Amino acid sequence: MDLGTNRFYSYAIGGEEIQRVNGLKTLQDPIYTSPSIGPVPEESLGRTILEVPNDKFDRQHRAIQITSFRDRQRVGPAISNIVTVMSVGANPATSFSLEMARSTAMDKPPVETVPFQYREVQPVSEAMFLGGILNAVKSVAAPLLNAAAPVLGAVTGAVSGAPGATGGGISGVARLVTTPS
Secondary structure, eight states: OBOTTOOEEEEEEEOSOEEEETTEEEESSOSEEOOOBOOOOGGGTTBOOOOOOGGGOOSSOOEEEEEEESSTTOOSOEEOOOEEOOOOOSOHHHHTOHHHHHHHHHHSOOOOOOOOOOOOOOOOOHHHHHHHHHHHHHHHHHHHHHHHHHHHHHHHHHHHTOTTOOOHHHHHHHHHHHSOO
8 A cells, every 4th residue: 555655554444334524534433443553664655565354354344444644643644545345254265265256357347458569769850851751752753743744745835836845844844853862
């Protein structure tokens, strides 16, 4: 569990009944409240493992709530949500039987996992990006202009009325596009 910056905590076990204190939900009549536990070492960053004995729970009292504090005198309290734990009977072997495990596993929908692969790519400048786009346009436009040059040359020559027009203007554009830079 994560206590944040608080280093001391205690837990309370009770029934399903709750009460509101200053707008916060708390267990109404806890049957057990642990003594103050701590301090949690600073290097654990507020994280610790909470172990509660099974004999503290019964059928009517399956809810637990944790309260954490800044110091042993219970200054700066913070309370957790109330959590209802699975009822553990006197015989844990039957409490955690295969039937219970199977029904719990069947209730949960499968989670799709997708492999993630990260590949670092060299940064590209704006000039390199524009140069790459220009090369892509050249490779597509050059064959189109070369194929269309004779047709367009004949059309422009016929329109201008120049005798023996070969459409040098269009083929000149095609040469310009295909000329390597």
